[in-house]
Amino acid sequence: MTKLRSKARVKARMGMFFTLPGLIFVIAFMIYPLFTSLYYSFTNYNYVYDVKPIFNGFQNYIAAFQDETFVLTIKNTLVFASTFFVSVMILGLVTALLLFYFKGKDNLYKTLIFMPIVVPLSLAAILFNWIFAENFGLLNFIIGDVFKLTQFTYGWLTNRVTAMGAIVSVTTWSSLGFITILFLAGLQGISGDILEAAKIDGAGTIGTIFKIILPNLRETYVITGIWAILRGLKIYAPPVVMTGGAPGNATRVMYMHIYDNAFEFFEMGYASALGFILSVIVLSISFVNLKINSSKGD
Amino acid sequence: MQLSKRKYTNALLGFILLIISLSMAIPVLYAVVTSFKFENEIIGSSPTFFPRKFTLTNYQYIFDHKDVYLRYYYNSIIITIFSVLINTVLATMMGYAFARLAFKGRDTILGFILFIITFPLAVLLIPIYIMEYEAGLLNTHLGLILPNVTTILPFSVFIMRGIFKSIPIELEQSAEIDGASVFQTWWKVMLPIGINGVSITIIYGFYNIWGEYILAKTLATKASAMPLTVGLTLLKGEGWNYGILGAVIFLAILPPIIIFVIFQKQLVEGLTRGAIKG
Numbered sequence: 001m002t003k004l005r006s007k008a009r010v011k012a013r014m015g016m017f018f019t020l021p022g023l024i025f026v027i028a029f030m031i032y033p034l035f036t037s038l039y040y041s042f043t044n045y046n047y048v049y050d051v052k053p054i055f056n057g058f059q060n061y062i063a064a065f066q067d068e069t070f071v072l073t074i075k076n077t078l079v080f081a082s083t084f085f086v087s088v089m090i091l092g093l094v095t096a097l098l099l100f101y102f103k104g105k106d107n108l109y110k111t112l113i114f115m116p117i118v119v120p121l122s123l124a125a126i127l128f129n130w131i132f133a134e135n136f137g138l139l140n141f142i143i144g145d146v147f148k149l150t151q152f153t154y155g156w157l158t159n160r161v162t163a164m165g166a167i168v169s170v171t172t173w174s175s176l177g178f179i180t181i182l183f184l185a186g187l188q189g190i191s192g193d194i195l196e197a198a199k200i201d202g203a204g205t206i207g208t209i210f211k212i213i214l215p216n217l218r219e220t221y222v223i224t225g226i227w228a229i230l231r232g233l234k235i236y237a238p239p240v241v242m243t244g245g246a247p248g249n250a251t252r253v254m255y256m257h258i259y260d261n262a263f264e265f266f267e268m269g270y271a272s273a274l275g276f277i278l279s280v281i282v283l284s285i286s287f288v289n290l291k292i293n294s295s296k297g298d
Numbered sequence: 299m300q301l302s303k304r305k306y307t308n309a310l311l312g313f314i315l316l317i318i319s320l321s322m323a324i325p326v327l328y329a330v331v332t333s334f335k336f337e338n339e340i341i342g343s344s345p346t347f348f349p350r351k352f353t354l355t356n357y358q359y360i361f362d363h364k365d366v367y368l369r370y371y372y373n374s375i376i377i378t379i380f381s382v383l384i385n386t387v388l389a390t391m392m393g394y395a396f397a398r399l400a401f402k403g404r405d406t407i408l409g410f411i412l413f414i415i416t417f418p419l420a421v422l423l424i425p426i427y428i429m430e431y432e433a434g435l436l437n438t439h440l441g442l443i444l445p446n447v448t449t450i451l452p453f454s455v456f457i458m459r460g461i462f463k464s465i466p467i468e469l470e471q472s473a474e475i476d477g478a479s480v481f482q483t484w485w486k487v488m489l490p491i492g493i494n495g496v497s498i499t500i501i502y503g504f505y506n507i508w509g510e511y512i513l514a515k516t517l518a519t520k521a522s523a524m525p526l527t528v529g530l531t532l533l534k535g536e537g538w539n540y541g542i543l544g545a546v547i548f549l550a551i552l553p554p555i556i557i558f559v560i561f562q563k564q565l566v567e568g569l570t571r572g573a574i575k576g
Binding site: 008012013014015028029031032038040098099102104108118119121124127128131135138177233237255258259268271272275276279282283286 | 308311312314315316318319320322323324325326328329340341387388389391392394395396398399400401402404407410411414415416417418419420421422423424425426427428429444445447448449451452455480481484505508509510511512515516526527528530531540543547550551554555558
C-alpha cells in the first residue's frame with residue numbers, strides 16, 4: 001500500500017518535471033502577455049512618448065467604437081469571415097463527398113487538392129496578386145487570350161467588391177485541402193451499417209446524403225467550423241500583401257487596424273483594447289458554433 | 299442499364315474532381331512553369347502556359363543576388379529547425395505527463411492552455427514585442443524561435459497526449475515491473491511506440507513555422523533577420539519580374555514538400571508498426 005502510494009508520488013513529481021519546461025514557455029509567451037495586454041488596454045500607453053502606461057479606465061474601449069475606421073474594419077472582417085466560412089465549408093464538404101463516392105484511382109486528385117497546404121498564406125497571397133493582376137495576370141490571360149472575351153478583363157484588385165472576393169478566394173484556396181481532409185475523415189468515420197441500412201430502406205444517394213450523412217457529421221462541423229471561424233476572423237496576411245486595405249478602406253480588416261495602431265503608431269494601450277474587442281468577437285462566435293453543433297438532437 | 303448508369307455517374311464525379319484538382323493545382327504549376335521562362339515570353343504579346351524556350355536565368359539571378367534572397371531562406375531554415383526541435387521535445391514530455399502522470403493542478407493547466415489559445419495572437423504580440431525589445435531579442439533568431447515554439451506547443455501537446463493515451467497501459471506496467479524509471483519508460487517505451495504521433499507533431503510544427511507571418515513581421519523588422527514569408531512580400535514593390543517571383547515561390551515551397559514526402563512513408567509505417575506491437 002505504501003509502496004503504491006510512493007509510486008504515485010514519484011509519478012506526480014515526474015509529471016510536474018515533464019510539464020515544467022513547456023509551461024515556462026506558455027507562461028512567458030502566453031499567460032504573461034495576455035494579462036499584461038489586458039492591463040495595457042485600460043491605459044494610455046504610447047511606446048515612443050510615454051515612459052510607462054497611465055491608467056485611463058475604459059477610455060480606449062469607448063474611443064474604439066467612436067473610431068469610424070475601426071467600426072468599418074469590424075464590418076469588413078465579419079463580411080470576409082462569413083463569406084470565407086460559407087465558401088470553404090460548402091466546397092470542402094462537396095469535395096469530400098465527391099472523393100467519398102468516387103470509385104477509382106483518386107490519389108492524384110487528393111494530392112492536387114491537398115497541395116496548396118504546403119504554400120504559406122503570405123506567399124499564396126503574392127501568387128494570387130499576380131493571378132489577379134490587371135496586366136499579364138493569369139485570370140485576365142485566361143479570359144482575354146484563351147476565351148477571347150477581352151471586354152471582361154478587369155482590374156480585380158482595384159474594385160471594392162472584387163478585391164474582397166480576391167482575398168476570399170486566396171484564403172479559400174489555401175484552406176480547402178485541410179477542410180476536405182477533416183470532412184473526409186468524418187465521412188469515413190460514419191459506420192457502414194447506417195449507410196447499408198439506408199440502402200436497404202431504398203434511400204437514394206441524395207436522400208442518404210441529406211438524411212443520414214449530413215446530420216451524422218456534427219462532430220466534424222465543430223472542428224471544421226471552429227477552424228474556419230478562427231482563420232476568417234484572424235485574417236491578416238492576404239489583405240496586407242494583396243491590397244494593403246485598399247481601395248479606400250474596403251479590404252481593411254480588424255487585425256490590420258490593431259497591428260498598425262501597435263507597430264506603426266505605437267499606441268500600445270489603444271491597440272490592446274482593439275485586440276480584446278477582437279478576442280471577445282472570436283470567443284463568442286466560437287462558442288455559438290460549439291453550442292449549435294453540440295445541442296442539436298441530443 | 300443500372301450498371302452503365304452508375305458508370306456514367308462515376309465518370310461525372312471523376313470529371314468534377316478533375317476540375318477541382320486542376321483549379322487547386324494551377325496557381326502553383328503556373329508559378330513553376332513561369333520560373334523557367336524568359337522575361338520577354340512572360341510579358342510578350344501572345345503568352346502560353348508552358349515555356350516555349352526553357353531557361354534557368356531566373357534561378358541564376360537568385361543565386362547571383364544571394365544577400366537578398368538566400369538570406370531569407372537561411373533565416374527560415376534556422377528558425378524552423380530549432381523551433382520544431384524544441385517543440386517536439388517539450389510536447390512529447392508534456393503530452394506524456396498529461397496522458398499518464400497525474401499531479402495536482404494538471405487538468406486546470408490543460409484547460410487553461412486550451413482557453414488561452416483561442417485568443418488572437420494580436421493581443422499577445424504587444425507585450426511580447428516590448429519584452430523582446432527590452433531584452434534585445436528583436437531581429438534575432440532566438441527572438442523568433444521562442445514565441446514560435448509557444449504558438450505550436452499547445453496543439454502539439456494535444457496530439458502527443460492523444461497518442462500516449464491510446465497506448466495500452468499494460469505496456470507501461472510491464473516496463474515498470476522490469477524496473478524502468480519514469481524517464482526510461484517515456485524514452486524507451488512510449489516514444490518509439492508513439493513515433494507516428496511524433497511525426498505528426500513535426501509536420502504540424504514545420505508547416506506552421508515555415509509559413510508563420512505575423513510574429514515574423516512584428517519581431518523581425520530588419521531585412522537581414524526576416525524569414526521568407528515576410529521578406530518575399532517586401533520584394534513585391536520592386537517591379538516584380540514574374541519569372542523570378544515564380545522561382546522564388548517554387549524554392550520556398552520545396553522544403554514543405556520534401557518534409558511531406560519524407561514523413562508520409564514514416565507516418566504509414568509508424569501507424570502499422572504501432573498497431574502490430576500494441
